[in-house]
Amino acid sequence: MDIFIKMVYAAISILVATLYGLLLVGTVHKIYARVHRRIGPPVWQPILDIIQTHGRKVATSHGIMFFLGPVFRLAGGMGTYLFIPVIYGSVVFSNYSMAGDLLLVMYFIFFGQLGMALGAGEGGHPYSPLGIARGLSQMSTFELPFSLAVISIAIQYNTLNITSIVAAQQGGMLNWTLFTNPLAVIAAMISLLGMNMHSPFSLVLAPQEIPIGPPIEMNGSFLGILQTNRALFASAKLVLFMNLFFGGATNLPIMMLKTFCIYLFSVFIGAAFPRFRPEQSFRFFLRVPTLIGILSVIIIAYF
Amino acid sequence: MKEIINKLKNMVNVLKVVEKHPDLFFITLDKEQLVMALGYLKHTLEFKHLAFLQAVDYLEDNKFMLTYMIYNYELKVNLGINVFIDREEHTMFSIHQLWAHAWQYQRELHEMFGIDFPDSPRVNEAFILESWDEMPPMKRDFDTLAYSQKTYYQRPGRETSDPKEKMKDAKYPNYPESPKIRRDDE
Amino acid sequence: MNNKDLKEIEKQMKLANEGLPEIERDLFADDRPSRIEPLNKYLEQFLNWARARSLWILAFGTGCGAIELRPLMTARFDAFRYGIAGRPTPRQANVFIIGGYASLKTIKRIVRSYEQMQGPKYVIALGSCTINGGMYYDSYNTINRIDHYIPVDTYVTGCMPRPEALIAGFNRLKEKIQAGECDGMNKYADNFDWYKANQKRIIKDWNMPDYNW
Numbered sequence: 001m002d003i004f005i006k007m008v009y010a011a012i013s014i015l016v017a018t019l020y021g022l023l024l025v026g027t028v029h030k031i032y033a034r035v036h037r038r039i040g041p042p043v044w045q046p047i048l049d050i051i052q053t054h055g056r057k058v059a060t061s062h063g064i065m066f067f068l069g070p071v072f073r074l075a076g077g078m079g080t081y082l083f084i085p086v087i088y089g090s091v092v093f094s095n096y097s098m099a100g101d102l103l104l105v106m107y108f109i110f111f112g113q114l115g116m117a118l119g120a121g122e123g124g125h126p127y128s129p130l131g132i133a134r135g136l137s138q139m140s141t142f143e144l145p146f147s148l149a150v151i152s153i154a155i156q157y158n159t160l161n162i163t164s165i166v167a168a169q170q171g172g173m174l175n176w177t178l179f180t181n182p183l184a185v186i187a188a189m190i191s192l193l194g195m196n197m198h199s200p201f202s203l204v205l206a207p208q209e210i211p212i213g214p215p216i217e218m219n220g221s222f223l224g225i226l227q228t229n230r231a232l233f234a235s236a237k238l239v240l241f242m243n244l245f246f247g248g249a250t251n252l253p254i255m256m257l258k259t260f261c262i263y264l265f266s267v268f269i270g271a272a273f274p275r276f277r278p279e280q281s282f283r284f285f286l287r288v289p290t291l292i293g294i295l296s297v298i299i300i301a302y303f
Numbered sequence: 304m305k306e307i308i309n310k311l312k313n314m315v316n317v318l319k320v321v322e323k324h325p326d327l328f329f330i331t332l333d334k335e336q337l338v339m340a341l342g343y344l345k346h347t348l349e350f351k352h353l354a355f356l357q358a359v360d361y362l363e364d365n366k367f368m369l370t371y372m373i374y375n376y377e378l379k380v381n382l383g384i385n386v387f388i389d390r391e392e393h394t395m396f397s398i399h400q401l402w403a404h405a406w407q408y409q410r411e412l413h414e415m416f417g418i419d420f421p422d423s424p425r426v427n428e429a430f431i432l433e434s435w436d437e438m439p440p441m442k443r444d445f446d447t448l449a450y451s452q453k454t455y456y457q458r459p460g461r462e463t464s465d466p467k468e469k470m471k472d473a474k475y476p477n478y479p480e481s482p483k484i485r486r487d488d489e
Numbered sequence: 490m491n492n493k494d495l496k497e498i499e500k501q502m503k504l505a506n507e508g509l510p511e512i513e514r515d516l517f518a519d520d521r522p523s524r525i526e527p528l529n530k531y532l533e534q535f536l537n538w539a540r541a542r543s544l545w546i547l548a549f550g551t552g553c554g555a556i557e558l559r560p561l562m563t564a565r566f567d568a569f570r571y572g573i574a575g576r577p578t579p580r581q582a583n584v585f586i587i588g589g590y591a592s593l594k595t596i597k598r599i600v601r602s603y604e605q606m607q608g609p610k611y612v613i614a615l616g617s618c619t620i621n622g623g624m625y626y627d628s629y630n631t632i633n634r635i636d637h638y639i640p641v642d643t644y645v646t647g648c649m650p651r652p653e654a655l656i657a658g659f660n661r662l663k664e665k666i667q668a669g670e671c672d673g674m675n676k677y678a679d680n681f682d683w684y685k686a687n688q689k690r691i692i693k694d695w696n697m698p699d700y701n702w
Contacts, residue, residue, distance in 0.1 A: 029569075033570075038567040041569050045542075045543070056608065057674065058608050216580070217578075218581070219607045223581055431630070432593060433694060434692060437629075448627035455631075455691070458621035458622075
């Protein structure tokens with residue numbers, strides 16, 4: 001019986017996270033519009049877009065893998081989300097977190113991309129493999145500083161369980177990893193820029209170079225699933241970062257406030273900087289952020 | 304500029320020289336001597352740039368006039384070279400050896416006027432009129448209105464209202480006819 | 490009618506793709522577009538409400554009118570506040586703006602892009618040239634009436650119409666979508682033979698599939 005209640009809770013949690021992610025995307029559109037001195041679309045525009053894409057009457061498919069691509073992507077997003085405890089101490093929002101789940105989450109972050117790579121290539125459009133090549137290369141590079149940061153905090157807290165990491169940060173702001181291990185946080189936040197794929201690192205969807213990259217052949221519901229996943233995945237990543245570095249959250253408003261602030265960090269940088277070329281982006285991640293990550297591991301392990 | 308034209312006159316048979324402007328001259332040459340003259344102008348007299356190559360259909364004289372507009376960066380002068388070719392023969396020497404980009408102009412002229420340029424690369428490819436099977440449309444004996452009515456669907460109820468006539472009728476019906484201003488052509 | 494006749498009729502209903510080389514014919518669909526009925530009333534109303542608020546333009550400037558689409562997205566006119574956004578691929582777009590005159594060479598691309606769009610899809614014809622040829626009514630290379638080649642939902646007159654006029658056109662389109670009157674996709678499927686005959690009459694070297702999904 002327990003497992004069914006757990007499933008209901010997980011469903012609620014996924015729904016909330018998706019809605020929150022969609023509104024977050026809408027808010028970001030609004031912020032971008034204000035930076036451009038426009039009025040901008042309403043914040044619920046992404047939800048309308050998803051309804052519209054699902055409301056298409058026909059959809060072109062290019063075979064089974066083409067179907068499975070978006071499904072894998074959504075599975076990756078959901079998997080990432082389901083193994084992260086969203087709110088510390090809450091029953092509904094604790095999801096399926098367990099011991100050693102940090103490694104599983106890191107695996108799931110990669111999983112969706114790989115599934116998408118298989119599916120989008122089936123479309124046959126030359127821009128999709130181009131986008132996938134860029135996306136996977138960039139992913140391998142920003143994963144490096146992020147992994148180093150994770151290793152660093154694993155040494156610091158002596159555990160890979162996210163719930164324990166959050167528990168260790170409770171009791172005041174100065175217990176956050178942000179203050180106990182600042183170098184790891186810097187490395188991870190830089191890799192978050194790459195993960196969120198906002199402007200300096202928006203290589204995959206690069207609208208003026210390879211018009212929207214991998215999902216170029218995706219239409220109708222396929223695109224709707226991808227958009228849903230983008231929202232869910234974004235909120236999952238933000239919650240993960242909040243848990244690891246910013247002390248987690250004990251209730252929903254605090255969670256929203258913290259994740260929104262983390263997201264704003266990459267949005268502001270995105271609104272201010274133009275796009276890197278692929279090789280510039282890869283080299284950027286492999287230089288300073290990686291060094292900071294290594295430094296944080298050395299400091300935490302030996303000092 | 305006079306000097307240049309005198310030099311040219313020593314070499315080829317210059318039929319006519321017109322000075323439109325201190326830095327814009329038009330000369331008329333023989334068809335056979337054109338390529339030689341252009342080569343001389345490019346390599347010796349420093350007219351490095353071919354600005355454009357165009358054709359005009361003189362239906363009444365039964366001739367095409369080709370204009371090669373070239374430019375000298377040192378003296379900052381334009382020189383237009385007119386060549387008349389026969390409308391029925393419509394074959395012209397290609398100049399893509401002198402200016403590589405001339406092939407594109409020649410391709411366009413081939414499509415729009417039906418002028419042949421033997422040896423010009425890709426001259427038979429469609430420029431903008433894919434699957435065109437009528438007479439070249441820029442020839443003046445091509446009736447474009449009739450073709451349009453025959454091929455495309457006209458929407459009924461089309462009115463023309465010349466703004467000048469309309470305003471005159473509406474506001475100044477008794478206004479005397481103004482004398483027509485005529486530009487004196489050559 | 491026996492089974493063989495049925496099969497024969499079925500074969501005739503298939504598209505031959507005769508414009509393509511033999512080896513490529515199988516790569517494209519040979520099914521004709523079919524009519525798709527709307528869902529039940531309230532669901533369709535809800536979807537139309539959402540569709541009217543999320544218009545994705547195909548970023549394909551077919552003529553001089555495309556120059557009016559750029560200021561539409563900038564700070565002065567800001568069409569994004571109405572949910573109007575650009576999409577780079579016909580697969581994802583649902584609004585096609587025919588920007589001004591369509592020449593012989595462009596109509597080919599217009600037909601191909603239009604057919605690749607996933608329904609429900611809407612067409613806004615921008616400028617006088619798309620309505621009756623405008624100032625190019627006697628040109629050898631300008632299609633006079635675009636609605637003989639693809640179904641059109643809204644016209645915006647003018648030469649050139651300003652972006653305000655285009656936004657007014659979008660608002661008209663929204664009203665029509667919300668009322669459920671924009672049915673260009675089914676219109677195209679119903680009158681497929683007529684549209685194809687018109688298209689093939691002017692595109693003499695038909696070297697593309699008869700209908701491409």
